Amino acid sequence: MRILITGAAGFLGSHLSDRLLSDGHEVIGMDNFVTGSPDNIAHLADNENFSFYKRDVSNYIFVPGKVDAILHFASPASPNPQSKSGYFNLPIQTMKAGALGTHNCLGLARAQNAKFLLASTSEIYGDPEVHPQPETYAGNVDPVGTRAVYDEAKRFAESLTMAYHRFHNVNTSIVRIFNTYGPRMDMEDGRALPNLLKQALLGEPLTVYGDGAQTRSFCYVDDLVNGIVKLLYSEEHYPVNIGNPTEMSVLQFAEAINKITENKAGITYVDARSARDPQRRRPDITRAHDILQWEPKIEIEEGIRRTIPFFKQKLGLA
Numbered sequence: 001m002r003i004l005i006t007g008a009a010g011f012l013g014s015h016l017s018d019r020l021l022s023d024g025h026e027v028i029g030m031d032n033f034v035t036g037s038p039d040n041i042a043h044l045a046d047n048e049n050f051s052f053y054k055r056d057v058s059n060y061i062f063v064p065g066k067v068d069a070i071l072h073f074a075s076p077a078s079p080n081p082q083s084k085s086g087y088f089n090l091p092i093q094t095m096k097a098g099a100l101g102t103h104n105c106l107g108l109a110r111a112q113n114a115k116f117l118l119a120s121t122s123e124i125y126g127d128p129e130v131h132p133q134p135e136t137y138a139g140n141v142d143p144v145g146t147r148a149v150y151d152e153a154k155r156f157a158e159s160l161t162m163a164y165h166r167f168h169n170v171n172t173s174i175v176r177i178f179n180t181y182g183p184r185m186d187m188e189d190g191r192a193l194p195n196l197l198k199q200a201l202l203g204e205p206l207t208v209y210g211d212g213a214q215t216r217s218f219c220y221v222d223d224l225v226n227g228i229v230k231l232l233y234s235e236e237h238y239p240v241n242i243g244n245p246t247e248m249s250v251l252q253f254a255e256a257i258n259k260i261t262e263n264k265a266g267i268t269y270v271d272a273r274s275a276r277d278p279q280r281r282r283p284d285i286t287r288a289h290d291i292l293q294w295e296p297k298i299e300i301e302e303g304i305r306r307t308i309p310f311f312k313q314k315l316g317l318a
Helices: 009-024 038-044 091-112 146-167 192-201 221-232 250-261 286-291 300-314
Strands: 002-006 027-029 050-054 069-072 115-121 173-176 205-211 214-216 240-242 247-249 269-270
Touching: 002 009, 002 091, 009 027, 009 038, 009 221, 027 038, 038 050, 050 069, 069 091, 069 221, 091 115, 091 146, 115 146, 115 221, 146 173, 173 221, 192 205, 192 250, 192 300, 205 250, 214 250, 221 240, 221 286, 240 286, 247 250, 250 300
Parallel strands: 002 027, 002 069, 027 050, 069 115, 115 173, 173 240, 205 269
Antiparallel strands: 214 247
């Protein structure tokens, strides 16, 4: 297939580009580098099956020639208020990527009779009152809170995607992505793994918010990409959770990182974050298992060990 990936220079978009190229497809990357990095796709510069357009998908999308599939992954996603590329500091751009960007991608998919796959998120569940979270759960989201620009952009994008499927008969899929980690993560992302792993490799105490009892479920990027590709090749139209159902507390995660990196600096506790930071997060992957025959394979320790060389290189420790 000839496949367009928006957000191709991002963490997930670049890994998807690698995987789809290895599957024998032609990949067209699109990014405006607001949050993505040219470094993430530099290794593809000489690949004859990869082409790239620097473009803001919320303005317009034009790709010459036939397109068989569109994967819409363009959006700020970092929850770090200190990050210039986080959605707290790019609120309008985040909403536009989810609304106008999705609309533009769906319009192209309709015109080209192409498959459309939307990258949604576990954040559409908000701070969940149902645990673990199945796709049937409607969520607990504050529409005017500080995190709403990302949460509601993705919720709108899902609604628009289903409207195009139902009204225009566009072949669509929706993946709800849970916490994912691996090489090419933004080190200033603000999420648990980059924060903690960076501190550990620098020999600093690991910062844990509150008592560290808040939970996350961490999925290694190769597992996630495998699930997304299976969904792309499927005929499933309703949302599918892709993530690791192995739940652990942030404190347990911090202790595991200290052990793997042999960091002796320990852990320091600070006041819990505000901004409705979800306290529990774990996917119900029953649908992914039943429909896609997918489940994660890579254990957390193995995933962290695979991620360390990238972080060492970025920190100048390699």
